[in-house]
Amino acid sequence: MPRLALYTFGALKAPLADPAPLVREFHDSSGGVYEQIGRHPGYVAHAEPADGERGTHFELDWREWGEFAVPAWYDKGRTAETIALAATLSVWTDLRPAFDAVYTGLHRVALNRRRDWFERTGHPSHVCWWIADGVIPTWQDGVSRLEHLHASGPAPYAFTFPHSFAPDGTPASAKVSG
Template identity: 75%
Template sequence: MPHLALYTFGVLKSPLADPAPLTRELYDTGEAVYRKISQHPGYLARAEAADGDRGSHFEADWGAWGEFAVPTWYGKGRTVETTALAATLSLWTDLRPAFDAIYTGLHREALNRRYDWFERTGHPGYVFWWVDNDVIPTWQDGVSRLEHLHDHGSAPHAFTFHHSFAPDGTPARIKGMAAGSA
């Protein structure tokens, strides 16, 4: 059975190294959200730096998830002091569990505050695609899919919750998804 890959990307208003309370709040909220999501039914895995270092995305060892990459529209720093981004790469069993994890609980609360932390870029903030169950997607895969989504809209190759596809490429609908929630 294929797995669902999810890549998220956002440009932060201030660098991760910024000692301001808002940046600290983002860290604290993010850590709590990751703990909760990792326990959610349907969650399989996420890319984590081997050394667990926060803020050095570009130099970190991401193991099988590959070298860290960002979309072409990211124009901020790439050092520990200047990096101003948040990105995730994860695997799920299906759309419904991912939807439930993202739009409920702590993650929903964080989404409600996203514009406190993130810039409005005019680019999609996430993308899904299906992978074979023995495949670990790479950061570059996520970037390529997100850029494809931005340039071409949802398709079986790269899609959103609102315009999603089944593993066989047919359009899919998440039962109970409210209009405008994704």
């Protein structure tokens, strides 16, 4: 049975190391968001560094999720002092559970603050695509799909929640019902 891969990427207005209250608010809210999403029905897995390693995204061992990668347009730092990004890579049982996890609960509260924390780049902030059961997407897969989405628009190869496709390539809807 196919699984849904979801890659998210955003450029923060300030580096993660910035002690300003706004950056701290974003950073401090992340733990609860990840914890809640990890318990959401339909959640399968997300990219985590090996053995709880700490450091910048670029320095970590992401095991089967591959080497950390970012879109070509990201022009901010890559060091602990300058990195200014938020990225996730996850696997879900289906489109609807992923949509519900993103647009409800603590993540919804965080989304309501996205304009405070993230730059408007003109690029999509997320991309979805279907993978075979047992396949682990890589960071590079996510970057490639996000860049394809930006260049070509939504298609079965790379799509968004508002413009979704089923595993067979037919248009689908992820909207919350009633």
